[in-house]
Amino acid sequence: MIGRLGREKIPSIDGADRVRMLGMSSRALSFGVMPEAYEQFRPGYPVELFDMVMTYAGQPVRTALEIGAGTGKATRLFAQRGVTVTATEPDGAMLAELLKHVPANVKTMQAAFEDLPPGESYGLVYAAAALHWTNPEGRWSRMAALLEPGGVFASFGGPAQLADPAVEEAVRAARAPFLESDEVPSPDGTPPGHDMQWPGTELQRSEWFADVQQFVIERRLTMSARDYVGHLSTISAYLELPTSEQEQVYSQIMQVLPETVEVAADITVHLARRRCEQQRLDNQMPAPANGNPDMPRRAPATLTHGAGGICMRLAVRSCRL
Numbered sequence: 001m002i003g004r005l006g007r008e009k010i011p012s013i014d015g016a017d018r019v020r021m022l023g024m025s026s027r028a029l030s031f032g033v034m035p036e037a038y039e040q041f042r043p044g045y046p047v048e049l050f051d052m053v054m055t056y057a058g059q060p061v062r063t064a065l066e067i068g069a070g071t072g073k074a075t076r077l078f079a080q081r082g083v084t085v086t087a088t089e090p091d092g093a094m095l096a097e098l099l100k101h102v103p104a105n106v107k108t109m110q111a112a113f114e115d116l117p118p119g120e121s122y123g124l125v126y127a128a129a130a131l132h133w134t135n136p137e138g139r140w141s142r143m144a145a146l147l148e149p150g151g152v153f154a155s156f157g158g159p160a161q162l163a164d165p166a167v168e169e170a171v172r173a174a175r176a177p178f179l180e181s182d183e184v185p186s187p188d189g190t191p192p193g194h195d196m197q198w199p200g201t202e203l204q205r206s207e208w209f210a211d212v213q214q215f216v217i218e219r220r221l222t223m224s225a226r227d228y229v230g231h232l233s234t235i236s237a238y239l240e241l242p243t244s245e246q247e248q249v250y251s252q253i254m255q256v257l258p259e260t261v262e263v264a265a266d267i268t269v270h271l272a273r274r275r276c277e278q279q280r281l282d283n284q285m286p287a288p289a290n291g292n293p294d295m296p297r298r299a300p301a302t303l304t305h306g307a308g309g310i311c312m313r314l315a316v317r318s319c320r321l
């Protein structure tokens with residue numbers, strides 16, 4: 001469903017109904033219980049992130065598709081700088097909140113990543129703190145189908161962690177009777193110390209993408225204790241607790257917090273470029289049985305490869321689409 005001017009009327013469904021109708025996990029759809037709190041307490045995204053994506057793209061990006069746009073925090077970053085964004089989000093309550101905050105030229109669609117209609121492709125597809133909620137099956141072929149050849153995929157996000165280890169430990173102890181951890185584990189089990197983190201690891205294994213890069217934008221925020229607890233109230237692990245336990249855990253945590261807290265809210269960014277079909281096939285071809293494995297597997301007669309085997313925009317015309 002996409003409105004002519006990109007504004008569709010969003011039906012209101014909630015709780016168990018929403019989960020049943022969309023066939024998604026309740027944790028993935030927990031955010032829409034408190035869309036205003038999400039908008040109030042979650043930090044936005046800095047302009048350095050926009051600049052980083054544009055530098056990587058290496059050419060103007062005119063159209064973007066956003067996966068799991070939530071209340072539109074990352075939508076604004078791109079839409080306010082001239083990119084025509086189609087913001088997609090499965091949760092009607094989050095999408096209704098988004099519409100209050102994004103420029104009028106943002107198109108919206110109520111859909112999970114898995115249900116996005118095929119057909120249209122974009123110069124950029126991105127997900128802000130949302131990709132880990134999507135179904136891993138067919139994730140990268142589906143992603144590639146949404147991108148123009150040579151188009152850019154970006155995923156970014158990261159936890160907001162208390163910078164002072166003593167305060168962090170006090171909060172962990174206050175939380176322990178209710179929740180062992182409030183983090184989402186790496187979807188492919190990549191350990192935290194690994195050089196390349198998820199989803200960079202999956203992108204590197206995917207035949208559809210090349211030139212996978214990972215960057216970290218360091219960010220330190222100072223918040224009141226109340227705002228920090230407000231932020232916790234937007235995190236899925238807490239949203240999954242029964243309401244009475246939520247109240248108790250927030251109150252226990254409030255008691256151990258100083259008046260203001262320093263938060264490390266670094267943003268980890270993964271960028272990759274969609275291969276054109278010809279490059280993908282080249283990449284799949286086995287080495288010739290009796291030939292020199294160092295020889296090119298297929299003469300790139302009709303292809304112009306950029307640095308790192310990337311299908312540059314100029315080469316797009318020569319790719320078989």
Ligand SMILES: C[S@@+](CC[C@H](N)C(=O)[O-])C[C@H]1O[C@@H](n2cnc3c(N)ncnc32)[C@H](O)[C@@H]1O
Pocket residue numbers: 024028029031032042067068069070071072073074088089090091094111112113114127128129130133134135
């Ligand atoms: C942590 S929020 C991030 C929202 C926003 N992108 C941001 O950065 O503030 C995760 C969002 O992903 C959405 N989501 C959950 N499962 C999804 C799926 N399968 N496809 C697309 N979005 C999904 C949720 O509804 C929620 O709005």
